[in-house]
Amino acid sequence: MTPAIAKAILVIGAVSWFIIRWPHQRRSWKTKTRLDQRSTREKVLLTCSFTGLGIIPFFYVISGRPRFADYTFQPILAYLGAAVFVASLWLFYRVHRELGRNWSDSLEVREQHALVTDGLYRYVRHPMYSAFFMWAVAQALLLPNWIAGLSGLVGFGTLFLFRVGKEEEMMLNSFGDEYRAYMKRTARLIPGIY
Ligand code: SAH
Numbered sequence: 001m002t003p004a005i006a007k008a009i010l011v012i013g014a015v016s017w018f019i020i021r022w023p024h025q026r027r028s029w030k031t032k033t034r035l036d037q038r039s040t041r042e043k044v045l046l047t048c049s050f051t052g053l054g055i056i057p058f059f060y061v062i063s064g065r066p067r068f069a070d071y072t073f074q075p076i077l078a079y080l081g082a083a084v085f086v087a088s089l090w091l092f093y094r095v096h097r098e099l100g101r102n103w104s105d106s107l108e109v110r111e112q113h114a115l116v117t118d119g120l121y122r123y124v125r126h127p128m129y130s131a132f133f134m135w136a137v138a139q140a141l142l143l144p145n146w147i148a149g150l151s152g153l154v155g156f157g158t159l160f161l162f163r164v165g166k167e168e169e170m171m172l173n174s175f176g177d178e179y180r181a182y183m184k185r186t187a188r189l190i191p192g193i194y
Contacts, residue, residue, distance in 0.1 A: 001075040006142040007061045009078070013085040013138065014054070017092055024096045028104050037107035037170060045159040046106065052155015053132070057139055060148030069146040081141025088134035095120055095128045107167055109174045117182050123191040125182070126164065130189045132156050164188065 098119040120127040136152035143149040171179045
């Protein structure tokens with residue numbers, strides 16, 4: 001494992017994620033929405049996440065900057081990062097299939113929205129966000145740079161922090177007691193912990 005291979009793994013992981021998401025993204029544009037909460041606030045949050053998981057690490061991969069934030073590359077951390085990224089891609093694949101037409105990249109309730117509580121949703125309410133956090137952890141392990149490595153956790157963490165409460169509120173408004181009961185028996189991101 002070398003720093004160049006670690007960078008390549010991050011790029012391949014990001015491209016794989018895009019390939020997994022693309023058919024769902026296309027279908028999502030065609031699926032009718034009953035309630036759209038895609039506010040300016042949501043757009044700012046999506047931009048934070050895209051900057052941290054996409055723009056900053058991409059800039060680092062192609063330019064090696066900012067150099068002052070570099071630290072010594074540890075192959076063992078990069079191997080671990082590769083494993084975490086593979087696991088996150090598997091989660092993305094499953095979660096997209098399980099959410100199906102109910103999925104959207106923002107806060108929306110579809111015209112025929114079904115509450116999903118099976119599969120990975122039996123264990124946590126936000127397995128897709130768990131997968132994004134795993135991607136962000138993989139980025140931190142793969143890139144030996146304090147800024148480019150940690151920007152994913154900061155960017156996606158910001159989106160999560162400011163979105164998750166709103167999303168649960170929206171689901172409560174749409175599904176009432178069904179979602180309340182679902183909240184009681186599930187964790188947000190990590191089964192049994194949080
Ligand atoms: N927070 C979830 C879903 C992310 S996609 C996760 O991390 O897995 C965001 C959209 O998913 C929201 O617009 C919401 O309408 C929908 N959603 C969230 N939880 C859902 C569930 N349990 N069943 C069906 N749709 C859900």
